[in-house]
Amino acid sequence: MIDLSLLSDGGMGWLDASGPHSDLVLSTRIRLARNLAGRVFGVRNSAGEREEILTEVRAAAEDVEPLDHAMLIRLDQLPQLDRQLLHERHLVSKDIAGLDPASRVRAGSALLVQNDIGVMVNEQDHLRLQGLKSGFALEAAYDGVNDADSELGQRLAFAFHPEFGYLTSCPTNVGTGLRASVLIHLPGLVLTKEISKVLQGLSQVGLTFRGLYGEGSEVVGNYFQLSNQTTLGKSEFDLLDHLGKMVQQVITYEEQARQVLLRDAPSVIEDKVWRAYGLLRYARSLSFEETMNLLSGVRLGVGLSLVPGLSLYALNKLLVHTQPAHLMASDGPGEVSGVEVAIRRAAYVRQTLEEEAGRAA
């Protein structure tokens, strides 16, 4: 089994709640799609070509400061549980991890990772660089990825068109190849039923939203990934600036919604928050979806200073560690039933909250 402790912070520095606006924004992610000139795009190339691409990218990475000590994880040589673990830590996409029921992990699929910079090799595009930061930190996340991209670009010939920009496997990524996304917790807007208006407004200004795990994933626990919808015809600076301003606006709306809740229904909110806490603290079986929803309530309570002595870091860790692969792997390898996963999830949550209560006391 893969040893994730070899990664810096287990690959989870992004959830340490150290970044700006960490009460609302869990993390900021920048992704750049790049392809090698003269090579068939990822969806149509052969296993042999994919292997060559991986060799080429590895060689370039070794010369590049942000990646010269990168750990190589060959996804095509990992069992599914390990690929799922990496996906649950937001280090690889569902696609490259071969987790879709219809797909399998493809030959040459790999992850290079060093600190908070990762490069997926042989995903839909030949390279997908990603940087994850705690909190609302578009600039910092971009700087890290941009640095790695520039350095790699001096050693690898990226497919680039003078008029369109970077060429990518899917036309929606052509141009900058950049997707910037912010994972934000919006229970106030959901509870005040303002959320659909806000999301509609975002789509009108070229932004889109997804669930916790990117494209195709459902919204659970009131966590929304807000990101730019297109990358063509705009500079990286403009894209980030626009997204940044819009997210700042959403943060303001969310804060206003919370004040409305506190003003109009303080006892209802307090009751909701503490019931969620009580269930998480004592339940003996929890589904992932229920856990997310209850954690959302508790996180709102922490944000409103209703629940003392509970750290955002602990809540963020719960988001990752209560996912199926983490729970299945928690007691060593071997088949684990869904019932057992739900029992383990409840035990993990209980233990974490007890530790937090003990720490606070």
Next chain:
Amino acid sequence: MIDLSLLSDGGMGWLDASGPHSDLVLSTRIRLARNLAGRVFGVRNSAGEREEILTEVRAAAEDVEPLDHAMLIRLDQLPQLDRQLLHERHLVSKDIAGLDPASRVRAGSALLVQNDIGVMVNEQDHLRLQGLKSGFALEAAYDGVNDADSELGQRLAFAFHPEFGYLTSCPTNVGTGLRASVLIHLPGLVLTKEISKVLQGLSQVGLTFRGLYGEGSEVVGNYFQLSNQTTLGKSEFDLLDHLGKMVQQVITYEEQARQVLLRDAPSVIEDKVWRAYGLLRYARSLSFEETMNLLSGVRLGVGLSLVPGLSLYALNKLLVHTQPAHLMASDGPGEVSGVEVAIRRAAYVRQTLEEEAGRAA
């Protein structure tokens, strides 16, 4: 406001969980209906006659050992909140307390109470003697009431017909005038869906069931009052013996149902019990009905030894103290909204469970 602390145990000795089978049976109640010969029955008599009856009964009670130090509570001189308090402690019926929306408290309505013996004067019948005991204790409860009845009967001429027995206001009470009832907690039979079969069986052998507060009250929290349906044509001994045997049978069924639950769905039951505990421990607003249902879950957990360090006495006290009048009176007199009652209820429950957890730790 009435000072219930003047009563022995606040009139709540019956819930101290000291009696036999206290985990399942909260209390046993014996009631004897008696009327004075030559006087109009309670429903049709005048205020003046009712006053005379009260004077006569008080005089007799003073000469009688089980009642010679009885406290007299004139219900007709009490505000509604106090009458409701007495009803919530099971010391007076809804009828004599004038709590039905359609009725009012009638002139001369009073309660004489000494230790666990009470006499309602000017209820539907001129006298209703009642004895309440903790747990499953038909004989002990009967002995106390029977003693008071015999002594009073030597000083008062009770309406008695040589063929029918004691005459009462309602024909269903004619004969012995005895109603024996056992308040029993049957979550196992409810969860295994065996309860309707059991209740049907009881009705076929002349027993009936009611909710926590006797006639017309709904079953909440899986608490059932099992009692004899008729009193005519059978001796007191036969009635008690029959009820006792049937209740013993129900206890066995309930214990079997619990074993089935533990065998077939241990993790479901454990989860259910601890979720109930978690909500009671942390909710900030609780309705009476939800409280009863959650307490039922926790009580089941205590019975199955799943929840350590929580006393039956504490759970029994919660049954009484989470009722509306107790909560309304808890912070002195004055109008209290339903929202405030629900908040006070949650606070009281929380405090009790915290104290219990502290005591156990």
